[in-house]
Each structure stands twice: as structure tokens, then as C-alpha cells.
Amino acid sequence: MNEHNPCLKEKEPDRPRFVTLSHVCKNFGALNVFDDVHISFEHGRVHALMGASGSGKTTLMRLLAGIEKPDAGHIEGMSGLKRSAVFQEDRLCENLSVAVNIRMPHTGLKGQDKQRFLQRCENLLRAMGMDETLTRPIHELSGGMKRRVALARAVLADADVFFFDEPLKGLDEKTEQRVMTAIVPLLAGKTVFWATHREGELRYFSSPSLTRIEDIGK
Numbered sequence: 001m002n003e004h005n006p007c008l009k010e011k012e013p014d015r016p017r018f019v020t021l022s023h024v025c026k027n028f029g030a031l032n033v034f035d036d037v038h039i040s041f042e043h044g045r046v047h048a049l050m051g052a053s054g055s056g057k058t059t060l061m062r063l064l065a066g067i068e069k070p071d072a073g074h075i076e077g078m079s080g081l082k083r084s085a086v087f088q089e090d091r092l093c094e095n096l097s098v099a100v101n102i103r104m105p106h107t108g109l110k111g112q113d114k115q116r117f118l119q120r121c122e123n124l125l126r127a128m129g130m131d132e133t134l135t136r137p138i139h140e141l142s143g144g145m146k147r148r149v150a151l152a153r154a155v156l157a158d159a160d161v162f163f164f165d166e167p168l169k170g171l172d173e174k175t176e177q178r179v180m181t182a183i184v185p186l187l188a189g190k191t192v193f194w195a196t197h198r199e200g201e202l203r204y205f206s207s208p209s210l211t212r213i214e215d216i217g218k
């Protein structure tokens with residue numbers, strides 16, 4: 001709110017248009033994963049990161065997310081942006097319920113807001129093919145069900161940038177279709193990094209930009 005006129009909102013700080021890596025190097029001991037990489041990714045789009053096992057997809061996402069620091073060079077255009085991620089592992093709390101796991105990034109929600117959020121969770125899980133699961137503990141679920149809970153938690157988070165590292169691993173074709181039909185509309189207008197080996201997954205997005213990790217620099 002503006003101090004002098006409460007009807008005027010403060011101007012929002014300009015969002016960066018791109019996230020840019022400049023002269024980025026990343027090594028693990030003697031292993032050089034990236035050497036002098038220059039690349040920009042436009043915000044508000046889906047970026048598919050493709051490449052062979054061990055080519056560096058996860059490392060690039062970890063650098064972009066700020067979980068990993070480059071050994072040289074710098075990354076600009078992520079500051080102040082809220083991030084959400086699905087890693088290759090589900091990273092769920094096994095003894096807690098589905099609802100509690102998904103609600104973790106929203107602990108401040110109370111009363112009607114909390115009820116509305118839980119209804120959204122339930123609707124999303126149902127659209128993904130999981131009925132009546134909100135109160136079940138994670139350890140009772142199958143691997144594919146846990147994957148969907150991890151995905152639901154990530155896409156329902158209030159974030160600007162989403163990282164998905166092989167998010168559909170372990171899902172059969174029909175479940176994959178249901179999941180993608182449910183989550184893609186929720187990601188519209190967001191910055192999405194989607195690491196996969198399978199180009200077929202990209203058909204669910206309307207115009208993803210494709211980066212092959214082998215092409216970006218060694």
C-alpha cells in the first residue's frame with residue numbers, strides 16, 4: 001500500500017526477463033561437468049533439459065535453483081523469485097499424511113483458507129487418479145502414488161520458478177497422461193525447468209524450449 005494514498009499499490013519491482021548463466025564452470029573434484037557455459041532461459045516458459053545420464057541435467061537445475069554454487073562465473077535473474085521443486089526422490093515425510101505433506105509450504109493457512117486449499121489438493125489428486133487419499137500416511141502408498149503426492153505438493157506451492165527432475169519416473173502411460181493433463185494448466189505463465197530423457201513427455205506443453213545439455217559447453 002502507498003503511505004499517502006492507500007488505494008495506490010506500490011509498484012512491483014520489475015521481474016527479470018531471463019535467467020542467465022555467464023562463464024559458469026562446475027567441477028566435482030577432477031570431473032568437469034560445465035566449463036565456461038553461457039546460456040539464457042526466458043522466464044514464463046517451459047524449458048526442457050535433455051541429455052544422457054550423467055550429462056549434467058540435475059547439476060544445471062541445482063545451479064539454477066541456487067542449491068549448488070558454480071566454481072566460476074555467475075547466474076543472474078533468480079533473485080527474489082520463489083522456487084518449487086520435484087527431485088528424483090519424492091522427499092516426503094513417510095509417517096505424515098498426504099494432506100500434511102502437501103500443506104507443508106503453506107503452514108500459515110487457517111480456517112476457510114485451509115479448507116479451500118485442502119479441497120484444491122483433493123481435486124488435484126483425484127484428477128491424477130487418486131481418490132480419498134488425503135488422510136493416508138505416505139508409507140501406505142505405492143511408489144507411483146508417492147510420486148503424484150510429490151508432484152501435487154510442488155505444483156500447489158506458491159512459486160515463480162518450478163524445477164522438475166525426471167518427474168514422471170515410475171508412472172505408467174495412462175497415469176502419466178492424467179498427471180500431465182492435471183498439472184500443465186497450473187504451470188501456465190510460470191518458469192518451468194523440466195529434466196527428462198524422454199522427448200515424448202514434451203508433447204503435453206504447448207511450446208517448450210529444448211536445451212540439450214551436451215550442446216551447452218564443456
Ligand SMILES: Nc1ncnc2c1ncn2[C@@H]1O[C@H](COP(=O)(O)OP(=O)(O)OP(=O)(O)O)[C@@H](O)[C@H]1O
Nearest residue numbers: 028029031033051052053054055056057058059060
Ligand atoms: N555431489 C556430487 N559429487 C560428485 N559428483 C557428482 C555430484 N553430483 C553430480 N556428480 C557427477 O556429475 C555428473 C553429472 O551428474 P548429474 O546428476 O547432473 O547428471 P544427470 O544428467 O542429471 O544424470 P541422470 O539423468 O542420470 O540423473 C555425473 O558424472 C555425476 O556423477
